[in-house]
Amino acid sequence: MSVFSTKLLKWHHVQNRLLPWREATPDPYKVWLAEIMLQQTTFATVTNRFKAFLEWFPDVESLASASQAEVLQHWAGLGYYARARNLHRCAQIIVCKYHGIFPNDIPALRTLPGIGDYTAAAIAAIAFDQSGYAIDSNIKRIFARFTRYEKPVTERTPELLDFFDHSQRGHSPRHHLEAWLDFGETLCRARNPDCPNCPVREHCLGHDIAETLPIKTAKKPRRQLHAYGYWLTNADGMCVWLRRRPQKGLLAGMLEIPTSDWQEKPAQHPHLLPAVAWRKTGQTIQHRFTHLDLNVDIVSGTTEQCLDSFGLESGWYPVADIPRLGLASLMKKIVGAMYSKG
DNA sequence: AAAACGGGGAC
């Protein structure tokens, strides 16, 4: 039981922090949901979205019995939609194979879709108070600063595992992990760390260069891609044509305003539905993903055609329903551009 | 080992 962790847990106990997904007696369903939602997603964003999702799917059974489209609808805007698809699959496995009870050991949790090394250990610690290496970006950052580790930190850096292990020893794994996570979120922040108020500053070897740690690796430039966005309405303009994207690739399974293939070189003409007289709208959308920039030229058209064979689960949707459909943010931008145009 | 996979919030 190190002096470092004793002070940190004392600090944490005094904070007595209340979070929407944290309860005196942890509910494994809520712990799991929060951990998935928090993957590569900021605390502020999850705080804004967690309760609403939980109201639609209050338990693992309701989530398992929903359709994938319904789960994606309520995940819309959170990004990394494989999380929602895996969440849904995982709920069905929990219900069918585990009779609705979450397994309480790391190896079993690790086999479930969407649960990797970190999340398995985190659920085991927080929901079941079992020890493991729940190494996330907070843990790596705290370690790098406290030991002044001036090389890139990975999940298997031996010094990191030793440090975490030694810190955890003698403490409840749940309280220990929650203390580290809260510390990383509120004081030992990635940017603008609050070193003056740090309860363990005197033990920190890197407090004078905290903001520069951990060492970050260089990132690749993004590809620049181009596409047409096809805004197709029926004769009276009350309905717009939408389709569902395929199960693989970017925004997989999400409802979309149809787009052409995303290409390095912009196509000269719209190619979808040659019978439609596409008009240029002059509206363009720029959207940045993690690994590419997409530029969308929006063209509009009108038809009464029945287009059932056009794609999976495609069809006319009332324009008035669009806000409730759960579109990805790129698609919301396209809709917004068409409305602003009038 | 590297790439794919989103988007919002803070500065």
Added chain:
DNA sequence: GTCCCAGTTTT
């Protein structure tokens, strides 16, 4: 504008 985020899965 930039940067980061309670990572996982696929290639």
